[in-house]
Amino acid sequence: MGDNVIKLDYVIPGDDFSVAGEASSNVKKVLNQLGIPPFIVKKATISMYEAEINSVIHAGGGNAHVEIDNEKIVVEITDQGPGIPDIELAMQEGYSTAPDEIRELGFGAGMGLPNIKRYSDELEINTEVGKGTTVRITIRLKA
Amino acid sequence: MYRGAAMKLRDVVSILDAEILAGSENLDLEITSACGSDLMSDVMAYVKENVLLLTGLVNPQVIRTAEMMDIKVVVFVRGKVPGKNIVDLAAEKGISVLTTREPMFVACGKLYSAGLTGRGA
Ligand SMILES: Nc1ncnc2c1ncn2[C@@H]1O[C@H](COP(=O)(O)OP(=O)(O)OP(=O)(O)O)[C@@H](O)[C@H]1O
Ligand SMILES: [Mg+2]
Numbered sequence: 001m002g003d004n005v006i007k008l009d010y011v012i013p014g015d016d017f018s019v020a021g022e023a024s025s026n027v028k029k030v031l032n033q034l035g036i037p038p039f040i041v042k043k044a045t046i047s048m049y050e051a052e053i054n055s056v057i058h059a060g061g062g063n064a065h066v067e068i069d070n071e072k073i074v075v076e077i078t079d080q081g082p083g084i085p086d087i088e089l090a091m092q093e094g095y096s097t098a099p100d101e102i103r104e105l106g107f108g109a110g111m112g113l114p115n116i117k118r119y120s121d122e123l124e125i126n127t128e129v130g131k132g133t134t135v136r137i138t139i140r141l142k143a
Numbered sequence: 144m145y146r147g148a149a150m151k152l153r154d155v156v157s158i159l160d161a162e163i164l165a166g167s168e169n170l171d172l173e174i175t176s177a178c179g180s181d182l183m184s185d186v187m188a189y190v191k192e193n194v195l196l197l198t199g200l201v202n203p204q205v206i207r208t209a210e211m212m213d214i215k216v217v218v219f220v221r222g223k224v225p226g227k228n229i230v231d232l233a234a235e236k237g238i239s240v241l242t243t244r245e246p247m248f249v250a251c252g253k254l255y256s257a258g259l260t261g262r263g264a
Binding site for chain 1: 211
Protein backbone atom coordinates (compact mmCIF):
# COMPACT_ATOMS: atom_id res chain seq x y z
CA MET A 1 0.00 0.00 0.00
CA GLY A 2 3.01 2.30 0.33
CA ASP A 3 2.09 5.55 2.06
CA ASN A 4 -1.38 5.47 0.64
CA VAL A 5 -4.32 6.05 2.87
CA ILE A 6 -7.60 4.51 1.79
CA LYS A 7 -10.63 6.51 2.85
CA LEU A 8 -14.17 5.20 2.77
CA ASP A 9 -17.36 7.08 3.63
CA TYR A 10 -20.87 5.80 4.17
CA VAL A 11 -24.23 7.19 5.15
CA ILE A 12 -25.99 4.97 7.70
CA PRO A 13 -29.75 5.35 7.20
CA GLY A 14 -31.76 5.56 10.39
CA ASP A 15 -35.15 4.69 9.01
CA ASP A 16 -34.51 1.24 7.54
CA PHE A 17 -33.23 -1.38 9.94
CA SER A 18 -33.02 -3.96 7.17
CA VAL A 19 -29.98 -2.19 5.66
CA ALA A 20 -28.19 -1.71 9.01
CA GLY A 21 -24.79 -3.31 8.62
CA GLU A 22 -24.28 -2.60 4.93
CA ALA A 23 -21.41 -0.20 5.59
CA SER A 24 -19.62 -2.80 7.74
CA SER A 25 -20.29 -5.44 5.13
CA ASN A 26 -18.72 -3.25 2.47
CA VAL A 27 -15.67 -2.51 4.64
CA LYS A 28 -15.23 -6.22 5.26
CA LYS A 29 -15.14 -6.76 1.51
CA VAL A 30 -12.51 -4.03 1.04
CA LEU A 31 -10.31 -5.31 3.89
CA ASN A 32 -10.43 -8.82 2.46
CA GLN A 33 -9.52 -7.50 -0.99
CA LEU A 34 -6.52 -5.71 0.53
CA GLY A 35 -5.31 -9.06 1.81
CA ILE A 36 -5.48 -8.07 5.47
CA PRO A 37 -5.27 -11.20 7.69
CA PRO A 38 -8.74 -12.66 8.43
CA PHE A 39 -8.48 -12.31 12.23
CA ILE A 40 -7.76 -8.59 11.88
CA VAL A 41 -10.61 -8.20 9.40
CA LYS A 42 -12.89 -9.89 11.92
CA LYS A 43 -11.80 -7.58 14.77
CA ALA A 44 -12.46 -4.53 12.61
CA THR A 45 -15.77 -5.61 11.17
CA ILE A 46 -17.29 -6.92 14.41
CA SER A 47 -16.40 -3.62 16.10
CA MET A 48 -17.71 -1.53 13.25
CA TYR A 49 -20.92 -3.55 12.94
CA GLU A 50 -21.72 -3.08 16.64
CA ALA A 51 -21.16 0.68 16.36
CA GLU A 52 -23.13 0.88 13.12
CA ILE A 53 -26.10 -0.99 14.65
CA ASN A 54 -25.91 1.30 17.70
CA SER A 55 -26.15 4.39 15.53
CA VAL A 56 -29.27 2.95 13.90
CA ILE A 57 -31.10 1.69 17.00
CA HIS A 58 -30.11 4.43 19.45
CA ALA A 59 -29.44 7.52 17.35
CA GLY A 60 -31.48 7.49 14.14
CA GLY A 61 -28.54 6.65 11.88
CA GLY A 62 -25.34 8.51 11.13
CA ASN A 63 -22.15 8.43 9.10
CA ALA A 64 -19.19 6.10 8.89
CA HIS A 65 -15.69 7.23 7.95
CA VAL A 66 -12.97 4.61 7.60
CA GLU A 67 -9.25 5.13 7.02
CA ILE A 68 -6.83 2.36 6.30
CA ASP A 69 -3.07 2.91 6.15
CA ASN A 70 -0.01 0.67 6.59
CA GLU A 71 -0.34 0.60 10.34
CA LYS A 72 -3.98 0.68 11.24
CA ILE A 73 -7.66 0.71 10.42
CA VAL A 74 -9.58 3.59 11.96
CA VAL A 75 -13.37 3.48 11.95
CA GLU A 76 -15.35 6.54 13.00
CA ILE A 77 -19.11 6.32 13.41
CA THR A 78 -20.78 9.66 14.02
CA ASP A 79 -24.41 10.40 14.79
CA GLN A 80 -26.57 13.35 15.78
CA GLY A 81 -28.61 11.29 18.22
CA PRO A 82 -29.40 11.77 21.92
CA GLY A 83 -25.85 11.17 23.19
CA ILE A 84 -24.87 8.87 26.08
CA PRO A 85 -25.44 10.44 29.52
CA ASP A 86 -23.37 7.95 31.53
CA ILE A 87 -20.65 6.32 29.47
CA GLU A 88 -19.35 4.11 32.28
CA LEU A 89 -22.80 2.66 32.73
CA ALA A 90 -23.19 2.20 28.98
CA MET A 91 -19.89 0.26 28.85
CA GLN A 92 -21.19 -2.30 31.36
CA GLU A 93 -22.22 -5.69 30.00
CA GLY A 94 -25.99 -6.05 30.09
CA TYR A 95 -26.80 -2.34 30.32
CA SER A 96 -29.19 -1.33 27.59
CA THR A 97 -31.87 1.28 27.04
CA ALA A 98 -33.12 -0.45 23.89
CA PRO A 99 -36.92 -0.67 23.70
CA ASP A 100 -38.78 -3.96 23.29
CA GLU A 101 -39.17 -3.62 19.53
CA ILE A 102 -35.37 -3.63 19.23
CA ARG A 103 -35.15 -6.75 21.41
CA GLU A 104 -37.63 -8.41 19.08
CA LEU A 105 -35.15 -7.78 16.27
CA GLY A 106 -32.48 -9.71 18.21
CA PHE A 107 -30.52 -6.77 19.62
CA GLY A 108 -30.51 -4.73 22.79
CA ALA A 109 -28.78 -7.07 25.22
CA GLY A 110 -26.23 -4.45 26.28
CA MET A 111 -23.32 -6.37 24.77
CA GLY A 112 -22.26 -4.08 21.94
CA LEU A 113 -19.98 -1.51 23.55
CA PRO A 114 -18.20 -4.11 25.75
CA ASN A 115 -17.76 -6.19 22.60
CA ILE A 116 -16.17 -3.26 20.73
CA LYS A 117 -13.85 -2.75 23.70
CA ARG A 118 -12.87 -6.43 23.55
CA TYR A 119 -12.17 -6.54 19.81
CA SER A 120 -10.58 -3.14 19.21
CA ASP A 121 -7.07 -1.97 20.06
CA GLU A 122 -8.29 1.51 20.91
CA LEU A 123 -11.77 2.80 21.58
CA GLU A 124 -12.63 6.46 21.99
CA ILE A 125 -16.18 7.68 22.54
CA ASN A 126 -17.04 11.36 22.35
CA THR A 127 -20.58 12.05 23.28
CA GLU A 128 -22.70 14.98 24.27
CA VAL A 129 -26.26 14.70 25.47
CA GLY A 130 -28.64 16.25 22.94
CA LYS A 131 -25.88 16.61 20.32
CA GLY A 132 -24.67 13.17 19.34
CA THR A 133 -21.95 10.57 19.60
CA THR A 134 -18.74 9.72 17.80
CA VAL A 135 -17.26 6.27 18.29
CA ARG A 136 -13.66 5.95 17.11
CA ILE A 137 -12.27 2.45 16.80
CA THR A 138 -8.64 1.69 15.99
CA ILE A 139 -7.42 -1.72 14.90
CA ARG A 140 -3.67 -2.08 14.49
CA LEU A 141 -2.32 -4.03 11.53
CA LYS A 142 1.02 -4.68 13.18
CA ALA A 143 1.79 -6.09 16.62
CA MET B 144 -10.60 -25.85 22.00
CA TYR B 145 -12.76 -28.97 22.07
CA ARG B 146 -14.26 -29.88 18.75
CA GLY B 147 -17.12 -32.26 18.20
CA ALA B 148 -17.03 -34.92 15.54
CA ALA B 149 -17.40 -33.30 12.17
CA MET B 150 -20.45 -33.80 10.05
CA LYS B 151 -21.24 -32.43 6.65
CA LEU B 152 -23.91 -29.93 5.76
CA ARG B 153 -25.73 -32.69 3.86
CA ASP B 154 -25.93 -34.67 7.14
CA VAL B 155 -27.47 -31.64 8.86
CA VAL B 156 -30.04 -31.39 6.09
CA SER B 157 -31.05 -35.01 6.52
CA ILE B 158 -30.98 -35.03 10.35
CA LEU B 159 -33.25 -31.98 10.50
CA ASP B 160 -35.27 -33.00 7.44
CA ALA B 161 -34.48 -29.48 6.33
CA GLU B 162 -35.02 -27.66 3.10
CA ILE B 163 -32.03 -25.81 1.69
CA LEU B 164 -32.94 -22.35 0.40
CA ALA B 165 -29.49 -20.96 -0.41
CA GLY B 166 -25.97 -22.28 -0.74
CA SER B 167 -26.80 -25.82 -1.85
CA GLU B 168 -23.36 -25.89 -3.49
CA ASN B 169 -21.88 -26.19 0.02
CA LEU B 170 -23.38 -29.57 0.95
CA ASP B 171 -19.92 -31.00 1.56
CA LEU B 172 -18.99 -28.27 4.02
CA GLU B 173 -17.67 -29.69 7.30
CA ILE B 174 -19.55 -28.58 10.39
CA THR B 175 -17.83 -28.98 13.75
CA SER B 176 -19.81 -26.76 16.09
CA ALA B 177 -23.16 -25.08 16.46
CA CYS B 178 -24.93 -22.37 18.37
CA GLY B 179 -28.66 -21.83 18.92
CA SER B 180 -29.79 -18.27 19.64
CA ASP B 181 -32.49 -15.73 18.87
CA LEU B 182 -30.31 -12.97 20.22
CA MET B 183 -27.84 -11.59 17.67
CA SER B 184 -26.21 -9.53 20.47
CA ASP B 185 -25.11 -12.80 22.07
CA VAL B 186 -23.98 -14.31 18.78
CA MET B 187 -21.80 -11.21 18.25
CA ALA B 188 -20.39 -11.39 21.76
CA TYR B 189 -19.85 -15.10 22.30
CA VAL B 190 -19.30 -16.96 19.05
CA LYS B 191 -15.59 -17.64 18.68
CA GLU B 192 -15.17 -19.99 15.78
CA ASN B 193 -17.05 -20.71 12.59
CA VAL B 194 -20.30 -22.29 13.65
CA LEU B 195 -23.63 -23.35 12.30
CA LEU B 196 -26.26 -20.95 13.67
CA LEU B 197 -29.77 -22.12 14.55
CA THR B 198 -32.27 -19.34 15.11
CA GLY B 199 -35.95 -18.57 15.33
CA LEU B 200 -35.36 -14.94 14.48
CA VAL B 201 -36.08 -13.96 10.89
CA ASN B 202 -34.64 -10.69 9.60
CA PRO B 203 -31.74 -9.58 7.37
CA GLN B 204 -29.56 -8.85 10.43
CA VAL B 205 -29.34 -12.59 11.06
CA ILE B 206 -27.48 -12.88 7.76
CA ARG B 207 -25.43 -9.71 8.41
CA THR B 208 -24.47 -11.04 11.83
CA ALA B 209 -23.53 -14.37 10.27
CA GLU B 210 -21.43 -12.53 7.71
CA MET B 211 -19.50 -10.58 10.37
CA MET B 212 -18.91 -13.70 12.45
CA ASP B 213 -17.87 -15.85 9.46
CA ILE B 214 -20.85 -18.13 10.05
CA LYS B 215 -21.37 -20.17 6.90
CA VAL B 216 -24.71 -21.85 7.68
CA VAL B 217 -27.93 -20.46 9.16
CA VAL B 218 -30.80 -22.80 10.06
CA PHE B 219 -34.23 -21.23 10.62
CA VAL B 220 -36.18 -23.40 13.03
CA ARG B 221 -39.88 -24.04 13.68
CA GLY B 222 -40.76 -23.92 10.00
CA LYS B 223 -39.83 -20.30 9.58
CA VAL B 224 -39.23 -19.46 5.95
CA PRO B 225 -37.19 -16.30 5.38
CA GLY B 226 -38.26 -13.87 2.67
CA LYS B 227 -36.56 -13.60 -0.70
CA ASN B 228 -34.56 -10.53 0.43
CA ILE B 229 -32.98 -12.60 3.21
CA VAL B 230 -32.31 -15.64 1.03
CA ASP B 231 -30.81 -13.46 -1.72
CA LEU B 232 -28.58 -11.64 0.75
CA ALA B 233 -27.33 -14.96 2.09
CA ALA B 234 -26.70 -16.32 -1.40
CA GLU B 235 -24.72 -13.20 -2.26
CA LYS B 236 -22.56 -13.72 0.86
CA GLY B 237 -22.08 -17.44 0.21
CA ILE B 238 -24.02 -18.32 3.34
CA SER B 239 -26.16 -21.46 3.24
CA VAL B 240 -29.72 -21.11 4.50
CA LEU B 241 -31.81 -24.02 5.75
CA THR B 242 -35.30 -24.20 7.15
CA THR B 243 -36.59 -27.02 9.35
CA ARG B 244 -39.99 -27.68 10.93
CA GLU B 245 -38.31 -28.76 14.17
CA PRO B 246 -38.47 -26.32 17.05
CA MET B 247 -35.18 -24.94 18.44
CA PHE B 248 -34.78 -27.42 21.32
CA VAL B 249 -35.46 -30.49 19.20
CA ALA B 250 -33.28 -29.28 16.31
CA CYS B 251 -30.34 -28.66 18.65
CA GLY B 252 -30.96 -31.99 20.41
CA LYS B 253 -30.99 -33.94 17.18
CA LEU B 254 -27.72 -32.42 15.96
CA TYR B 255 -26.06 -32.87 19.35
CA SER B 256 -27.10 -36.53 19.58
CA ALA B 257 -25.78 -37.09 16.10
CA GLY B 258 -22.35 -35.99 17.33
CA LEU B 259 -22.28 -32.27 16.68
CA THR B 260 -21.09 -31.34 20.16
CA GLY B 261 -18.65 -28.48 19.48
CA ARG B 262 -19.78 -25.29 21.16
CA GLY B 263 -17.98 -22.76 19.01
CA ALA B 264 -17.86 -20.35 21.92
N1 LIG C 1 -24.74 5.91 19.35
C1 LIG C 1 -25.42 5.93 20.51
N2 LIG C 1 -26.24 6.98 20.82
C2 LIG C 1 -26.93 7.00 21.99
N3 LIG C 1 -26.84 6.03 22.93
C3 LIG C 1 -26.04 4.98 22.69
C4 LIG C 1 -25.28 4.87 21.48
N4 LIG C 1 -24.55 3.73 21.54
C5 LIG C 1 -24.85 3.15 22.71
N5 LIG C 1 -25.74 3.90 23.42
C6 LIG C 1 -26.26 3.61 24.77
O1 LIG C 1 -25.42 2.67 25.41
C7 LIG C 1 -26.17 1.50 25.75
C8 LIG C 1 -25.29 0.28 25.65
O2 LIG C 1 -24.89 0.07 24.29
P1 LIG C 1 -24.51 -1.41 23.83
O3 LIG C 1 -24.15 -1.38 22.39
O4 LIG C 1 -23.50 -1.93 24.78
O5 LIG C 1 -25.86 -2.22 24.07
P2 LIG C 1 -27.20 -2.22 23.21
O6 LIG C 1 -26.97 -1.59 21.89
O7 LIG C 1 -28.27 -1.65 24.04
O8 LIG C 1 -27.46 -3.78 23.01
P3 LIG C 1 -26.62 -4.77 22.03
O9 LIG C 1 -25.41 -4.05 21.59
O10 LIG C 1 -26.35 -5.98 22.84
O11 LIG C 1 -27.54 -5.07 20.88
C9 LIG C 1 -27.36 1.51 24.82
O12 LIG C 1 -28.46 0.76 25.29
C10 LIG C 1 -27.66 3.01 24.73
O13 LIG C 1 -28.34 3.43 25.89
MG1 LIG D 1 -25.33 -2.18 20.71
